[in-house]
Amino acid sequence: MGYNTYIQLIQNLVRKKTEIISGTMGKEVERAQIAVNKAKEGKKVVMVSSGDPGVYGMAGIVLEVAAKDQNPIQVNIIPGVTAATAVSAILGAPLVSDFSVISLSDLLTPWEKIERRLEMAAQADVSIVLYNPRSQGRIEPLAKAYEIMTKHIKPDTPVGIVRQAGREGENYIITTLKNMLNEKIDMVTTIIVGNSATKVVSGKMVTARGYDLNR
Numbered sequence: 001m002g003y004n005t006y007i008q009l010i011q012n013l014v015r016k017k018t019e020i021i022s023g024t025m026g027k028e029v030e031r032a033q034i035a036v037n038k039a040k041e042g043k044k045v046v047m048v049s050s051g052d053p054g055v056y057g058m059a060g061i062v063l064e065v066a067a068k069d070q071n072p073i074q075v076n077i078i079p080g081v082t083a084a085t086a087v088s089a090i091l092g093a094p095l096v097s098d099f100s101v102i103s104l105s106d107l108l109t110p111w112e113k114i115e116r117r118l119e120m121a122a123q124a125d126v127s128i129v130l131y132n133p134r135s136q137g138r139i140e141p142l143a144k145a146y147e148i149m150t151k152h153i154k155p156d157t158p159v160g161i162v163r164q165a166g167r168e169g170e171n172y173i174i175t176t177l178k179n180m181l182n183e184k185i186d187m188v189t190t191i192i193v194g195n196s197a198t199k200v201v202s203g204k205m206v207t208a209r210g211y212d213l214n215r
Helices: 004-009 028-040 059-067 083-091 112-123 142-150
Strands: 099-103 129-133 157-162 172-178 189-194 200-203 204-207
Touching: 004 129, 028 059, 083 157, 083 172, 083 189, 099 112, 112 129, 112 142, 129 142, 157 200
Parallel strands: 099 129
Antiparallel strands: 129 189, 157 172, 157 189, 200 204
16 A cells, blocks of 8 residues: 555565555545555555655554554554655765754645744754755745745755655755755755755765864
8 A cells, every 4th residue: 555656666566466555645544544444354454655654654644543443453664764864875974963854845734833943953053854845836835944044054055955866867966055946856856954064075965073084
């Protein structure tokens, strides 16, 4: 079971005669309920999620739905690789110190709360990972996030932009906060904004942890 796109990405892993149930965004609760019902019938059910199921994934809603039943089923969560760490590896090592991960999607989180988190992360001088930065119907959130970050983060701070991480067509660019909005950014993009200790070393982003390299 899973979102249409994710099911398509793992077609080569699905055994023949396996029952496949897929759906669209916004139907997560319904899919979780179907998964629980199938498991109660004695079937082995796999809920496919993107990245790591516990990071903006389906693990939470499945656990919540399963817990509503008087005889809750056993749920095993298999860890994966979330976009933050996948993108970090592509860009270099921008997350070796403290960092914050913030989704700019306001479908489930009020924008006021997202703004507050952005403000605090930008002031805290931690690297910032931005999920769901922009879509055809959501242009303003990234522009607003940019305004907030530029109040507290220097314009020449390195910024890494990765599209299609781990998928066909993967590509990335390292630019600066000042020029970030000039790049192509959409829903399959993850952005990492460095902190004051982030620099570009041999074409890769590196956030220094404070080691003495001259020993």
